[in-house]
Amino acid sequence: MTTTTTSTSGAPHTPGTAPEHADVPRLDVAAIRADFPIFNRTINGHPLIYLDSGNTSQKPRQVLEVMREHYERHNANVARAVHTLGTEATEAYENARAKVASFIGAAGPAEVVFTKNSSEAINLVAYAFSNATALGGDPRFRLGPGDEVVITEMEHHSNIVPWQLLCQRTGATLRWFSITDEGRLDLSQLEELINERTKIVSYVLMSNILGTINPTEAVVKRARQVGALVMLDASQAVPHLPVNVAELGVDFLAFTGHKMCGPTGIGVLWGRQELLEVMPPFLGGGEMIEVVAMEGSTFAPPPHRFEAGTPPIVQAVGLGAAVDYLSGIGMEAIRQHEKEIAAYALPALETVKGLRVIGPRTPVGRGATISFVLDGVHPHDVGQVLDSLGIAVRVGHHCARPTCVRFGVPATTRASFYLYNTIEDVDALIRGLDHVKRLFG
């Protein structure tokens, strides 16, 4: 991706001022907010200020209406019914796949596997390794003692635990990149960590806790030199940045629908066609087969090989609608909007006495997901007091405990911004934090 930065030092933009890009379309945030019915709600007597989109995003009317219409007018199972509704449902499901493929620059819809979430997408790849190992499959997916899997200290648990389990099953060794004090990946060990023994490197494109956007070019180049595969956990990236798999040059990409204005229950594994072709099935069941006999079965080509059972049909359709919605606004405009919010929020937060940002402190190579700790006040208490003011943030270890351990904190408070958030939301957060400090001071 050409837009991520590999710089770990230096600040080309002065914090506090938004970078100027006259050619970037502006978001009409008021119009966007009007698309989201939930902003009509009050919480504890205050207008909702939703700063937890990193956890799950809110849903625009356009997505909800498409899902409702699908249930009301086109509901049937996919890929097996010959009747009209079955045909319509199958078309809607496969159209959603095509929309997703085009959204991320895939070579074609067959490279898009629908899963229930990012975790399942990552597990699918991890199990391709252990199944290929057990069944004597493609050598790129065979793992054993002496082989290595590389992740980072910055991962969500969903990109740690599947690989730990895989290494337990196969005897391979798990290794990881560490994090610098600034919250960037420490790539100084690149040559050593990614070596001839490495079979796959799986890491996060944008950190769910630090907000860091990680470099890809150097990692992909090194992985190619040693013949390792590269997987990106793009759960926090696809909703917020233009992501193009061809430009990234990676092998697998995982993300989830509910963080990008779509419903829960639908995730995506994108994989390069020639890799999906040689991967053994993950879950067995209906839809993923070619011929089933009592003595054994053969399997459908990808992507259906990896979609056992009735899939989350209306959720996929909803994700397609979310892709339409985001495309209509423009991912570049969304990225720019969030960059401006981060550029405003980072210095504003640091005016709060006793507040420490955990993660990059400049709005460069990072998104608008900002974690912080407040002296003497536990994040649980911060979150509770903010909620009493209608402000929703996430508190805890954010399913990234090793990152918290790295920074010596048990938990953080995280404000994550999205296309519907405003500078005024940042101001409300700062006022809320003053309230927190008065109560616990």
Next chain:
Amino acid sequence: MQLDALYQDIILDHYKRPHGRGLREPYDAEAHHVNPTCGDEVTLRVRLSSAPDSAEHTITDVSYEGMGCSISQAAASVLYDLLLGKPLTEAMAVHDAFVALMGSRGQLEPDEERLADAVAFAGVSRYPARVKCALLPWMAFKDAAMRAVAAHPTGTKEETDD
């Protein structure tokens, strides 16, 4: 919701100036409990004694260290005040009363005589996400106390027991 019902002054006072905090020697058993959803932790030690002619244990020390929110830390401090010096059976009755209060969703009138400062936690029971915080040290106490009993049979020292 009324924040005051959750953050009563008693709770904030215990949080800001905890009683009995810090791990102390000697002790009979230690328990380390974590709340996996938020990463809060508590380590709690129990020291028991018993008179030579008695079948009853007395809690001679409860010491603790932890990382966590005001609710979990204040709950540990209140636990220390309530249980120190109590016979174990009575301490377990206080434990049970506290657990019942936390499970009450604000529907239970707390037993003030038995729970003293812990009645301030009645408001916490209305916040399901925070009940686990209040219970963390109490669960660690129960665990440590059970182990302490196993390590320290009543009535006598080991050499004269059995």
